[in-house]
Each structure stands twice: as structure tokens, then as C-alpha cells.
Ligand SMILES: Nc1ncnc2c1ncn2[C@@H]1O[C@H](COP(=O)(O)OP(=O)(O)OP(=O)(O)O)[C@@H](O)[C@H]1O
């Protein structure tokens with residue numbers, strides 16, 4: 001059953017993967033993931049980006065073997081989730097989008113019991129729990145009920161818990177949503193450390209800086225399909241200009257100005273309060289804008305980010 | 321039902337290819353034990369309800385009844401007739417409380433199983449683990465009740481110890497069916513329907529009088545009730561009437577439990593693995 005790809009050591013492979021949900025018994029099935037394909041090699045950090053409802057969590061849940069695929073092939077660690085779910089799950093770590101901590105147990109017991117679900121010996125799991133509590137900076141709270149933890153602490157505990165079985169692949173569904181900036185940066189450091197130790201990271205995020213920081217490669221999903229795959233830098237190079245000039249005019253004047261200045265930029269985008277000019281060299285463009293007596297109220301030259309790519313690819317309007 | 325395991329590469333815990341593993345199920349029981357470690361009293365609370373029935377109806381009404389056909393010791397009389405039925409009820413309630421009330425909370429509110437299913441635990445393991453735990457609760461309640469009635473002098477022969485495994489069997493049958501039913505419940509309000517079935521069954525399943533007080537057609541209907549079969553089993557054994565006819569009840573309860581388990585596991589998979 002093992003997939004024969006020793007050369008590049010593909011840990012995760014999907015082809016034509018589909019997830020359909022039946023909302024009620026009678027209704028037509030709803031397609032949340034619509035035939036996606038990707039491959040992840042050992043040691044990579046691979047990200048899923050996409051607006052709400054794009055199908056990121058559905059994909060993650062199929063990889064985690066807690067949601068059966070409706071069609072297509074999926075191989076995790078060379079195994080088929082449909083046949084060897086328990087085997088795969090014993091070798092991966094899962095951080096779901098919503099924390100699923102055991103409310104009836106304390107912080108430490110959550111890790112102990114979770115480790116036991118993996119069949120780890122009691123003694124081993126006790127040592128592991130101490131280590132992971134330290135990792136999550138929760139040692140002081142070890143004996144409090146999880147109900148008393150803040151949202152960020154719960155997140156940290158969920159992540160710590162997912163490491164109890166020394167997973168080869170760690171699945172993180174929006175790991176830092178709800179964390180304060182300090183906690184986010186601390187978590188990034190931890191994820192870097194895990195990555196250096198050889199763990200393959202699969203993550204979804206709504207934070208573009210997070211994706212840029214953490215991911216070697218990423219895919220952008222929209223409406224259940226993959227609309228782009230590349231490195232963060234590659235995506236910016238391919239779908240955006242290197243720089244963006246942001247101009248603000250009097251309210252209501254943005255679209256008039258956009259027409260006037262369109263020839264100065266590769267692409268323009270009109271927002272309610274701002275006009276974006278996508279250009280290779282922001283300063284030169286700004287000089288030209290000023291030479292036309294356009295007189296913006298404010299102007300800002302910045303590097304293009306993944307956010308620009310994301311919004312370009314998936315549109316600015318809320319999908320659902 | 322095998323515990324064969326594979327994997328174990330790189331020092332990883334064996335994951336196994338099996339869909340059902342007794343060892344994995346035991347880990348769910350371990351979780352419950354960890355929680356109840358702090359509140360052991362709850363575990364025996366279930367003996368009070370049958371005890372109240374025994375003292376009020378068994379002893380009180382027993383005064384009026386006098387001799388009961390089939391009960392040799394007329395001193396114990398009616399109480400000795402009612403006590404095994406209440407013991408079966410204790411096993412039933414002890415087990416079913418776990419797989420109905422408590423389970424609905426774990427399934428819908430605490431969502432305990434969501435995190436279990438990200439580990440090698442399977443839906444089969446969860447179904448079996450919960451039923452085992454419920455059997456444990458039911459057996460504990462029944463054993464506690466047995467100890468109390470022994471002290472009250474209502475146990476007539478050492479054969480009565482056999483009612484403990486019987487209580488486990490009763491617990492198994494009701495726990496599994498309770499689990500299956502719970503997966504269909506939409507919310508707490510639906511428990512009324514369970515009550516609507518359980519209370520009449522408790523009253524009419526020959527708990528307080530023998531089957532032959534009913535007219536013939538009613539006898540056949542009552543004999544189909546699972547609680548009747550449970551009571552039949554415990555009562556006959558407690559009264560020292562062990563014989564082949566009891567196999568009917570044993571087979572009935574085993575089949576009922578297995579059917580419940582299969583339905584429960586299918587339903588749990590639907591609810592948990594969307
Ligand atoms: N269990 C389910 N039953 C029915 N529909 C579902 C289920 N889970 C997800 N969906 C639907 O599938 C679509 C994709 O959901 P999914 O959770 O995968 O999106 P997502 O990309 O993770 O979004 P978000 O960024 O908001 O977390 C949504 O329209 C959602 O309503």
C-alpha cells in the first residue's frame with residue numbers, strides 16, 4: 001500500500017480530492033472541496049490560505065483521517081486514510097480549528113489522557129506531559145481545570161497535546177487565531193523549532209505574515225479549488241508587482257483618479273478610502289503622480305505582501 | 321475482536337489496522353475513572369432508588385401479601401421476591417444513565433469524542449468503551465444493592481452471587497441499546513420519550529408480581545420486554561432456580577446488546593465522522 005516515492009519522500013499526496021457534505025437527508029450534497037491536488041515532502045512547512053468557507057478545514061480533516069474523502073485519492077505517510085486511519089493517526093498530530101480539550105479534566109490530565117489514547121505507557125506519558133507543559137508555558141497551571149484557562153492558554157495546550165505522540169506530521173488549523181501578538185510570535189518560534197527538528201508542518205491561516213514567515217510553500221484555495229500554488233515569494237512575484245503605492249484622495253474621488261492614473265501602474269485597484277497602484281517601483285510612480293498635479297491627501301509606498309496576492313486571487317468581497 | 325497491532329516504526333505507539341480493539345476501548349474507561357476518582361460517591365448513589373422501592377413496597381406491601389408462590393422462605397417472602405427484580409433494575413438504570421444522559425453531554429456538549437478520534441481510537445472503540453464503562457457502573461450499582469439486601473437477610477443462598485454476572489449482562493444489553501437511542505436524540509427534551517418507555521416497563525415487567533397475574537395475551541407481550549427477561553434471569557437465580565430455561569433470557573440479552581452496539585457504532589460514525 002505504500003506509495004513508491006522514495007526520491008523526494010512525499011509524506012502527503014492528494015489528487016482530485018473531493019469533500020461533499022449532505023446538509024440534510026434530502027438536500028443536494030454541497031461540495032466543500034472540489035478536486036484538489038498537492039504533495040508535501042518531509043520537513044516542509046505547507047500552508048493553506050483562503051477566505052472563510054474555502055474548504056481549508058475540510059481538507060485538514062480529511063488529512064487527519066477524521067472525515068472520509070468523497071472522491072479522489074489521498075495518501076498520508078504512504079497510507080490510505082480509508083483503510084489505515086488509526087495507523088496514520090498514531091503518527092500525526094492534530095490541532096483542530098476549534099479547541100477540543102476535555103472540559104472535565106485538568107490541564108495536565110488532558111495531556112495524560114490524550115497520550116493514553118495513543119497507547120503510550122503511563123510512565124512515558126507522565127514525563128512527556130511535564131515536558132510539554134513546560135513547552136506551552138503552562139506548568140504553573142498544570143492542575144487547574146481547563147475551563148479556567150484563557151483562550152490563548154487553551155490554544156497552547158491544544159498544540160502541546162498534539163505533540164504527545166512525537167508526530168511526524170503536525171496539522172495546525174489556524175493555530176494562532178485568537179492569540180495576542182506576543183503569544184503568536186512565541187508560537188511561531190516554537191513552530192520553527194519543531195520544523196528544524198524535522199516535523200512536517202501543514203497549516204491553515206488567515207494571517208498573511210504568518211504564512212510568509214512559516215510556510216515554505218502554500219496554496220490559495222477559493223470555493224473548494226486551489227487557485228495558486230507556490231512559495232510565498234513566488235506567489236508575490238507571479239500575482240503582484242514588487243511594490244504597491246497607496247494613495248488617498250478626497251472621499252469619492254478615488255475612482256476618478258484611478259482612471260487618470262491608470263497608465264502609470266501595472267494595475268490599479270479602487271477601495272472605498274484608498275487607491276492602490278501596483279508598480280515595480282513605487283517612488284518613481286509617486287513622482288509621476290505628483291507631476292500630474294494629482295495631489296493625494298496621503299501617499300504610502302510599500303512592498304507587496306501576500307495579502308495583496310490573496311486579495312487579488314480571491315477578491316475583496318466577503319464570499320459568504 | 322482482535323488486538324493485533326502493526327506499526328511501531330520509529331518507536332511510535334502501535335496504531336493497528338483493527339477497527340476494534342479492547343485495549344483501546346479500555347483507555348476510554350481509564351479517562352472516566354480519572355474523572356470519577358474525585359467523586360467515588362456518585363458511583364453507588366444508584367442503589368438508593370431501588371432501596372427505597374424495596375423498603376416501601378417490598379417490606380410495606382409485603383406485610384399484606386403474606387406467602388408468595390415459589391418463595392420458600394416465608395419469613396422473607398414478598399421482599400425476597402421483589403429484591404432481585406429491583407437489582408436487575410439497578411443494573412439497568414446504572415448502565416443506562418451512563419449511555420443516555422451522560423453520553424449525550426459528552427457527544428453534543430463537551431464533544432469529548434472529537435479529540436479521541438484524532439488519535440488511533442476508532443468509533444468502534446468508543447462505542448465499546450462507553451458500553452464497558454456503563455456495564456461497570458451497572459454492575460457496581462447491582463453489587464452494592466446485593467450487599468445491602470444480604471445485610472437485610474433477603475439473600476437465601478450462595479447462588480445469589482451469580483446475579484452479579486447477570487447484572488453485568490443486563491447492564492450490557494441496556495447500555496448498548498441506550499447508546500444507540502442516544503445517538504438519535506436531538507436534545508435534552510427528547511429524554512421524555514425514554515422516560516415514557518422506561519417507567520411503564522419498570523412497573524409492568526413483573527417487578528412487583530409474577531407474570532401469571534396477567535391474562536394470556538398480555539403475558540406474551542410482557543415476556544417480550546427486555547426488563548422482564550432481565551428480572552426473570554436475576555429472580556430465578558436469586559431464588560435458586562437455576563436451569564436451562566434461563567438460557568432464553570441470556571440469549572435475548574446478548575442479542576439485544578450486540579444489536580445495540582452495531583447500531584450505535586454506525587450512528588456514532590455518522591454523527592462524529594462527517
Ligand atoms: N460538517 C459539515 N456539514 C456541512 N457542511 C459543512 C461541514 N463542515 C463544513 N461545511 C461547509 O463546507 C464549506 C467549507 O468549510 P471549511 O470549514 O472547510 O472552510 P474553511 O476554509 O476552513 O473556512 P474558515 O476559514 O472559516 O475556517 C463551508 O461552506 C461549510 O459551511
Ligand SMILES: [Mg+2]
Nearest residue numbers: 056057058097
Ligand atoms: Mg476552517
